Amino acid sequence: MASQDEKPSIQSRHKVPPSKSGATAMERNDPLKVMKIGSRQKFVIKDMENKGKGAVAVKDIEEGELILAESPLFIVPWWVRTSPYPGKEVNDYILDRLSLLSEKEQASFYALSDCKCSVDEEKSEMGIWRTNNFALGRSSKKCDNAIFIAISRFNHSCVPLAEFHWNTDLKRQEIRAIVPIQGGQEITLCYVTSEVLTKSKSERQKRFWEHYGFECACPDCQLQGPRSLDNDAMRERVAQLERKIIDLIYVEVKTEPSEGDSGDPNNGDFEPEQRLSRSSSRVAEDFEEALKHATERFRLMKRLGFKAVSLLDACSMIVDIAYDVPDYRTAKMFCKEGLRLSKMLYGWISSQYKDWEERLSLVQEYQNLSKTISSYHQNKASG
Ligand SMILES: [Zn+2]
Helix, strand or coil: CCCCCCCCCCCCCCCCCCCCCCHHHHHHHCHHHHCEECCEECEEEEECCCCCEEEEECCCECCCCEEEEECCCEEECHHHHCCCCHHHHHHHHHHHHHHCCCHHHHHHHHCCCCCCCCCCCCCCHHHHHHHHCEECCCCCCCCCEEECCCHHHCCECCCCCEEEEEECCCCEEEEEECCCECCCCECCECCCCHHHHCCCHHHHHHHHHHHHCCCCCCCCCCCCHHHHHHHHHHHHHHHHHHHHHHHHHEEECCCCCCHHHCCCCHHHHCCCCCCEEECCCCCHHHHHHHHHHHHHHHHHHHHCCCCHHHHHHHHHHHHHHHHHCCCHHHHHHHHHHHHHHHHHHHCCCCHHHHHHHHHHHHHHHHHHHHHHHHHHHHHHHHC
8 A cells, every 4th residue: 555655675673584485486476567467558656646656547448457467475364363462473474474585575565655653663564564465355354364566556545446356266366447447547446345435534534544544535535515525424324224224124143353353454344244144023015125225225335436346245135135025127137237247346257247147047037937927817817
């Protein structure tokens, strides 16, 4: 995360022995190399006004286009982070990983920002880690986290133009455009979960400052006066609708965060781990009302520019509720939206895209079946 002044330095509080790895690892993690997808580089890393470095598109990029695919510099497994002494163990683990890297790779790590130290302080490995690590996949207690050199240069926006996704098959973090991006525009990512995005501008700013040490200057954080208040109200409405849906048809099952989760900025943004289970005492009207709330929530999230992964979750929820109503027309509409979003975020050669294809064909079968049954009953009644 390029939120602070860059102080490229390989001076460390801890002496890291020279690399034991060969050229292959260095090539794999060379940020200049990973920036190129195919033969054409799609962005450059530039000094940005008032916010360190950032990624700028060098050409127009289409929605869903792969911008970058990068292998981790190193991974810290979840069980290290949740050990009885997480701070110490993570620190030791990082030092050990660093010792296995080439000098060039170590230099690229130490060039990353550390929002945990002040200007006159020396950066620490733990500070750099805490400022820059990404969850591999959905942020949860049992997810691994990793450092990516090039991806760390992409700045945050509450209205991001691109989104990252951990490709478990290829073991690389991929960034795809979630809206059309024009050449010259800064390519931004959203660092936080949808839960954080439902907070007001001042609450979000407080969180960014405390966790990452930057002030967000995205279009929505720059709104002033009534437009800012309207934006806050829309975000609050998303959270309110979610609570209403939960009250109507779910029972909340709380999962306790582990001790090791509290110290890590990214881990403070856990997506809830399937903490909802269906209530057994709901009636047909509850589903109808929940479906209305869920579709309104989805439209608001889309309008506010929430991440595609959050929109996909919202689509899934709508399809599930629509089956219970049952309202196959709505279920089909949101399966199509799920298909569009999964293609955009994961590409069409992905298990996620295949899943949505299957969901769409299943809902079509249900819809046809329900039409056949209702016409049978109509014929019976009239004849
Ligand atoms: Zn913002």
